[in-house]
Amino acid sequence: MSVASDFVVVSNRLPVDRTDDEAEPCRRSPGGLVTALDPVMRRNDGAWVGWPGQAGVEIEPFEFDGLRLVPVALSADDIQLYYEGFSNDTIWPLYHDVIATPTYHRTWWDAYVRVNRRFAEAASENAAEGATVWVHDYQLQLVPKMLRELRPDVTIGYFHHIPFPAYGIYAQLPWRKQVLEGLLGADVIGFQRVADAGNFARAVRRQLGYDTKAGSIAVPEGEGTRTAIARAYPISIDASVYEDLARRPDIQARAAEIRASLGSPQAILLGVDRLDYTKGIRHRLKAYGELLSDGRLSVHDVTLVQVASPSRERVQTYMQLRDEIELTVGRINGDADELGYTAIQYLHHSYPREEMVALYLAADVMLVTALRDGMNLVAKEYVASRVDGGGVLVLSEFTGAADELTQAISVNPHDIVGLKDAIMQAIDMPAKERERRMRALRRRVRENDVARWSQRFLTDLDAVRSQRS
Secondary structure (H helix, E strand, O other): OOOOEEEEEEEEEOOEEEOOOOOOOEEEOOOHHHHHHHHHHHHOOOEEEEEOOOOOOOOOOEEEOOEEEEEOOOOHHHHHHHHHHHHHHHHHHHHOOOOOOOOOOHHHHHHHHHHHHHHHHHHHHHEEEEEEEEEEOHHHOOHHHHHHHHOOOOEEEEEOOOOOOOHHHHOOOOOHHHHHHHHOOOOEEEEOOHHHHHHHHHHHHHHHOOOEEOOEEEEEEOOEEEEEEEEEOOOOOOHHHHHHHHOOHHHHHHHHHHHHHOOOOOEEEEEEEEOOHHHOHHHHHHHHHHHHHHOOOOOOOEEEEEEEEOOOOOOHHHHHHHHHHHHHHHHHHHHHOEOOEOOEEEEOOOOOHHHHHHHHHHOOEEEEOOOOEOOOHHHHHHHHHOOOOOOEEEEEOOEHHHHOOOOOEEEOOOOHHHHHHHHHHHHHOOHHHHHHHHHHHHHHHHHOOHHHHHHHHHHHHHHHHHHHO
């Protein structure tokens, strides 16, 4: 028997990771979304609907650390077709400007519809009368409409964490109308950038012919219309968590230890990414390799630390990407390394937050060269961690973060010459200019933190509910 909640979050994954430890079978995920929604969940006796992360596992709803979690079971076939297939080999590449070629399979689409319905049903069963339901991300784009059909009494929000592509790209999707209709089941549809919200509105006009004006969309419903709001709500991080960690003496000591272990170079460059073709890792390596071969940089003075956390390791495109990057790293190190000096420290691991903050403190230059990114929270994590006022952020103009972090050095990662010059500008930047830029960046990240993001979205959602009642 389900317990009805006034506030329900729906996402592909539950906010916990299962462990093999009998004493602690679950551990809270480190994501910012959990941090942002935790106070709202507690205030409203909320429920979180999501997949527990293992195939074929049937688990009853359970309490963890004061949160009520509602697992949605996925079979191995579901994961292969809905998640690895349609979500990550169709939608992900399409929405990231076709950096990799999307694959369209009807069996994948059928699985996507089937699994989205399962999530919608779970949300419906756990939502109280008149509840608020907040659906998250591209894996669940059909849930809002399905949920509205099941529960017209609830208020529905949807937040799209990745980019939404320009119409010419979006139009390639064979199921383009169904996805738009799915999203328009929500009362408020949130995007990372103003441009993404604009792309969505244009797609709605072109495909469905609905009136769109100033972020409002007239959606036919019954005999009349319902107004859906589609606008930008840039997501952020809990900046205070990173600041507090960065001030800890043990983490500052670890940062010094990292510098010493790298030979105390004049400059440490850092890249931190999921191993994904959208992140521009190959472009970054190409620019850095050329700076070394041109003689503008020397391994005696500079080293690059590249953290590439494992991602979607069963998807063929990602296997090929890993091979390419590791070959490139090997070639650059083979050409540039000298005894006791290494050009690139390549780390194909995930690290705990404490170690990441130590790395952020150790790095003189943060390289964020994504080819397309909804936001890129790593850029904000780096800024929040620099309590010393040091460090330079080199930031791709194709990230959502570029709209806010205007004191970073802006780059077009496709322009290798420009990227090389930006790296040199960052390395050679005078201390006073570094501090001035970082001060402005830190103020921006502190003011627009994850709590403010969720508050803005939920305020708009509350306004819709008030108008309806």
